[in-house]
Amino acid sequence: MQFRWRKYRRGRLSLLQATLVRAVLLIGAVTMAVPFGWMVCTALKDKRTMDSEPYRWLPKMPSADPTVSWSVDYLSASTPDFEDVVLRDFDETAAGDDRAARQGAGSLSMAVDFAADQTPDRTIDLSSAELPDTPVSMLAFWLRGDGSGHHLRVTVHGDGFVYRADDLPVGFEGWKEVHCYFRQEQFDPLGREVVPLRRDPPGDGGYVSLRSIRKVELTAVAEPLWSRAWQRWTYSFRKAWQSMPFGRFYLNSLFVSLAVTLGQVLTSALAGYAFARLRWPGRDKFFLMYLATMMIPAAVTIVPTFVLMKMLGWFDTYRALILPLLFSAYGTFMLRQFFLSLPADLEDAARIDGCGKLRVWLHVILPLSKPALATLATFTFLGCWGAFQWPLFATQSMHMKVLPIGLSAFQDKFSVQYNLMMAASLIVMLPTLAVFLFNQRFFTRGIQLSGMKE
């Protein structure tokens, strides 16, 4: 909306008023924008920047220094029954109560200067070690990162095979456990770095005999500055995404929200038309009764609806997530009010041209009601995207969960790690933000039409 300054130029007081109005609006906008800005900035940070003092709004750029200084310690392998076999403890003498001392001493160091073209490899030779002939599912070691963001490449050489991994960005400082999986794990816990290994040549993806492993090669890979900055800024998003099947949750939320939106717009448009335009006995009384259902809180109907879903055998299916939400008294009310505002002459003209009631609805009413339909669609999509209680009740399997439930599970465990929480929240929020931004006018229009937010 364009602000009309001319209107306020008549007198000094009016100009003052205009300035005051603008100032209040500006304060309101900033008040709303600052927390959102904090959320975005926090999501862009890694843990290191989160802990930095004084407080930084934006993450630091990585250093342009072309060196890495890493340490590796305590290489072990894990059997399928979760037993550890220590392959190399570089620090067998250090013990005692001082954590810093015991982690710092005696490890395998990797100080590489990429500019000086040094050999960026360290090889842990296991060929001479007398390893038991036991299957293993994972190699683990402790890595002390320098926060540089350069990559570590892990390669496991064995008898007739090589396992290679995607490069691990070492953006963290201090010691961290690195797990290299020979077999793909479905969900990776946070708090450690996870490296999936791929067999070359491809195999059956089974366990690897420990005795067949000859050496573990650790290679420092130089990364350009922009890539390291990107890795650092997207760290929280990647970590959050890896920790849960957010991809599946995303698609579930999208499918359910779209289906409910489409269905609800359709049923509301049909019902709204019937209540607005068709003449039938008791129409207004029925409408009032239908409207009265809006007074019943959703929490009251959740148990009967659940029982119904269970009786129908729909529990833990998409039907349970979609069908109960297809009918909305609010949508019917909103569209009825809009349909009442359309000139009846258009309808009469269509009738004279031979249109039936359904055709009038489809070819006259609906095209004229696009703003109202878009408004209802926006409201429904936003409501459905953020729905938590019903999806929680109606589903049981992991693959049926929707985003708000995934976010809740995430929040339970990582409420203190704000960068991860904010990244996960942004992932969940982005579609609603896009829908709101593109349909903002419909949103305001909806409030004007019905006098309420759903």
Added chain:
Amino acid sequence: MRTFLAAVIVIAALGIYLLATQPGETAREDQTRIRFAFPGDVKAISLFSRLANRFMELNPDIHVKLEPNVGDFRQIIKRDLVADIAPDVFFSDDDYFTVFADDGHYLCLDELIAREGYDTAPFYAPAAESFRWKGKTYGLPFGWGCSLLLYNRQALRDAGIDYDPTKWTWEQFAETVRRCTGPATVKGQTVQRYGYMRDNSSHAMCSLWQGGGTILQKAIVCPQCGRRNDVPDVAEPDTATCGRCGRKMTGGEAEWRAACDSPGALAGIEYMLSLLPYTPRAVASGATEMPANQELFAIGRLAIIRGGPYSAQWAADVDVDWGIGYFPAGPGGRWTRFYCDGFVISAATKHPDVSWRLLKYLCGEDAQRLLAKEAYHVPVRRAVAQSPYFNRPDTPWDESIFAGAIEHVRFQRKIPEWDEASQIVDRNFGLLMLEPDSPKHISAAEYLSRCQREIERDVFDRE
């Protein structure tokens, strides 16, 4: 119309894709399918999916469908039990275990245990006891935890404290907390440091125990002489002997009563209140305020914070030189609260034997090793809790002190009436913690006498 058609096509395509890519959770014809439900936070999903996968590798005739749940797991299980869709094997914690056991929702395991000679001796005794009710076993424990103290070594050094935090007394702890409170220099800046954090209602119980009090007291009425004998929570009529006639009280009736207003309990609560001036007032005592306290601890502004095994991962990332101590010993002893998680089998399961196999695996040594490595809880099997999988002094995950705390844990049976009693205690605790000039504030004596009166009246229907 075009928009509508496009939307229909997108939805249909998405629906087909989602249905086609549903994970293969259906069992093969030669497999028995059982369902396994647990609270589905990130760590639990990772842990239990690995365990279930390995179990299925070892038992190819069984298919385990994982059902991680978020939200209030107790309410979800209640829903499932009421709707008759309970999973075959599911998680239970000691808070609500007796409620469902008393209602007959859990399969009694005594027959299965006796049939196979399954040995529960390797479990820590309070953990195994957590899943027994009225002399019968309804579940096996998986992991336990207790409350401990994490202290900032530098803060204690700054205050000139050299008490052993695993052995300190009430007086020494109070002095430590007092001396740690005040301005301190952290990373070159002068900040206000607090000695300790505020206790919530559950942890106030530790002070109450340390003072020598208790909330609920179990008694068995001797069927021979009619004497009412106060007994420990775990005592059963079949095993306890009467204090007057000296005979076994087999067939005697067990009953519970409130015992909040003893002098020991009063001393405990007054001790807890005496620490309040050295706690951050702005941070309330509820569990939801824990992140705020953790943040204060992480930036060096809180010298001592409550924690447990669950703190290990969080604390490992904190840039503070911290150590772990036990609660201080009062006149009644050095008590801390104990909690235990485990697994039970639904009484309505169609596959009790297969479910029992899964249950045994989940609480077996292999699973306990993974639990120990994941720093999730203290393993209930002593052998694993004392092994290098749990005690790793060469890594930041040295958790032997948690296992050592078993000596100080207080086993409190959460009887079915516990919920109601606990609500009364919580409600009155809120009034106790109000500022003294608040009109609704109550004293420690009033707090305990209210708890006593209300539990007797509202929970046990006794005037």
